[in-house]
Amino acid sequence: MSNTTTATQNIPERFWTGVPGTFCTYTASVRWAIILQNAIDDTAKEIEAIEAGSTKTSDKELSLKQGNTIKAQLVKLREELTNDSLLRPFTAEEVAVSNLDSFNDYLAANKDEGLRWNHAEWLFTEIYMYRRINCYFALQSEWTKFDIFNSLKQSTFKASFHGVVELAIRYKNLLPTWKQNVDNKDWDLLEILFKEFIEISLWGNATDLSLLTNATLEDIKSIQGAKAREASESKILVNDTKLAWQTIVNANKNSKSPVRVDFILDNSGFELYADLMLASFLLNTGLVDKCVFHGKDVPYMVSDVMIKDLDILIQDLLDREFFPTGAASTPESQALDLFANDITDFRKQGKLSIEADPFWTTDLDYWNLDPSETKYNGAKMHKELSQSILVIFKGDLNYRKLTGDRTWKRTTPWKTAIGPLAHTGLPTLSLRTCKADVQVALKEGVDEELCALWEKDHPGKGSWWSSSGKWAVICFSDGQ
Ligand SMILES: O=P(O)(O)OC[C@H]1O[C@](O)(CO)[C@@H](O)[C@@H]1O
Ligand SMILES: [Mg+2]
Ligand SMILES: [Mn+2]
Numbered sequence: 001m002s003n004t005t006t007a008t009q010n011i012p013e014r015f016w017t018g019v020p021g022t023f024c025t026y027t028a029s030v031r032w033a034i035i036l037q038n039a040i041d042d043t044a045k046e047i048e049a050i051e052a053g054s055t056k057t058s059d060k061e062l063s064l065k066q067g068n069t070i071k072a073q074l075v076k077l078r079e080e081l082t083n084d085s086l087l088r089p090f091t092a093e094e095v096a097v098s099n100l101d102s103f104n105d106y107l108a109a110n111k112d113e114g115l116r117w118n119h120a121e122w123l124f125t126e127i128y129m130y131r132r133i134n135c136y137f138a139l140q141s142e143w144t145k146f147d148i149f150n151s152l153k154q155s156t157f158k159a160s161f162h163g164v165v166e167l168a169i170r171y172k173n174l175l176p177t178w179k180q181n182v183d184n185k186d187w188d189l190l191e192i193l194f195k196e197f198i199e200i201s202l203w204g205n206a207t208d209l210s211l212l213t214n215a216t217l218e219d220i221k222s223i224q225g226a227k228a229r230e231a232s233e234s235k236i237l238v239n240d241t242k243l244a245w246q247t248i249v250n251a252n253k254n255s256k257s258p259v260r261v262d263f264i265l266d267n268s269g270f271e272l273y274a275d276l277m278l279a280s281f282l283l284n285t286g287l288v289d290k291c292v293f294h295g296k297d298v299p300y301m302v303s304d305v306m307i308k309d310l311d312i313l314i315q316d317l318l319d320r321e322f323f324p325t326g327a328a329s330t331p332e333s334q335a336l337d338l339f340a341n342d343i344t345d346f347r348k349q350g351k352l353s354i355e356a357d358p359f360w361t362t363d364l365d366y367w368n369l370d371p372s373e374t375k376y377n378g379a380k381m382h383k384e385l386s387q388s389i390l391v392i393f394k395g396d397l398n399y400r401k402l403t404g405d406r407t408w409k410r411t412t413p414w415k416t417a418i419g420p421l422a423h424t425g426l427p428t429l430s431l432r433t434c435k436a437d438v439q440v441a442l443k444e445g446v447d448e449e450l451c452a453l454w455e456k457d458h459p460g461k462g463s464w465w466s467s468s469g470k471w472a473v474i475c476f477s478d479g480q
Helices: 023-052 060-082 092-097 101-109 122-138 150-158 161-180 187-204 217-224 226-231 241-253 270-284 307-318 331-348 378-385 395-402 419-423 446-457 462-467
Strands: 236-239 260-264 290-294 352-355 390-394 428-433 472-477
Touching: 023 060, 023 122, 023 150, 023 462, 060 122, 092 122, 101 122, 150 270, 150 307, 161 187, 161 270, 161 331, 187 241, 187 270, 187 428, 187 472, 241 390, 241 472, 260 270, 270 290, 270 307, 270 331, 270 390, 307 331, 307 352, 331 352, 390 395, 395 428, 446 462
Parallel strands: 236 472, 260 290, 260 390, 290 352, 390 428
Antiparallel strands: 428 472
16 A cells, blocks of 8 residues: 555554454544534534524625535535545545645545545544545635634533633642742752643643543543542553653753744643643743644644634633633632733743644644655654754644554554654654554553453453553654
8 A cells, every 4th residue: 555654664554444343443433423423513503503693794694505505515424434435535626725635645646445434544534534524614705714613622621620720720839939940940849840741731632522522521520630640640651751851951951042842732622721831831930932832724633723722712711701710809710810811921922832834734644744755844844843852742643643553563662653753853752642543662561461451341342442541651752
């Protein structure tokens, strides 16, 4: 099978939909249909809101007409999926409104394979689905900017109230100590705090809308608090936090200035909030001079961050109806205001910025984050990230793209699994709660132990422990 990554011997195949017994196949045959149905239902709700006048539009009649077209197209897309149709190329009309060349090049290069929804590479097909959804909206003038996942992103963030307030108070209490450390660093203390905020950012990734389809408020609370993080320490199967810390210390001591850290973001809402906490620890302590966030240019994977989601998050934090912490004078309200205002100030000062290059929503894995990939912005992004002393990749999909979503032996060394990216000069850190089949960098025996443990309650599915979101990994590469 040819693809955009150079095929070399000893590199295992990617995960394919349709292969029995995998979480990949379960996702393609069960989860995608649910995600599409939710998109259909949410489009219908928006149409109703336009009809009722609660959503204002400049041209009501046209909005309604276009909305119904989109809804019908989504229904057909769902049928394509359930009928296991061939994966069609994007049309010229679609290509004109979105960056889709990599998808069509891939489909053309593999046209003899008879790629279908349930017989194709998981990574490609899943991204292809989100891009197909997006095209329907992008093509309708009144709906171009509409984010079909917005209401779900917002309601889940609202349900994160408890975790949000707890972290804001932690921030407010720590801020004086952080500021004392700008000129006079207590390195041991900072290392302890770094570890804490790395874990906050890591477990922030457990709040995932595509997996938490039926989560209750209690479920969400149970994974977001400090107690939950403490209890989860033993669930971090690979922990390279120390190596990442050393990278930051070295950059400081060698006064390589300005020190910049990049975040390849994953989900909006609580995870983005947790990432902002980590970034503000780095900025407030003077460990880092600038953080650059990378989000998505289209609605994607249900919950992924778009640039506007950062603005919405700040508004939510300041909105006492969204987060009902009472009068402006309560400690909770003050903590939320303080954090939101500090983030806004960082943005104004240029210490924090957010971008969304189309590279991040292509089907390409991160072996293409390489000077040699000049067609779809891989080289451009590599050059951009080269200004950074550490690039933090958040979440599961980024982990899949780092490892190529390949059927590696689970003890494969991290630097083998990330291919060329291990040697092109970028220090990288992956913070991932495990939500897919691909798994690498484990010590001998760990997989066997976890498979046996998971098998007890999930007969025949022991290896799916790595798709449960209950374990996590922190993997570092110095890029040398
Ligand atoms: O938001 P995250 O952590 O990237 O998770 C999304 C991932 O979860 C899944 O929905 C489930 O495995 C994958 O399709 C995708 O890789
Ligand atoms: Mg997700
Ligand atoms: Mn995501």
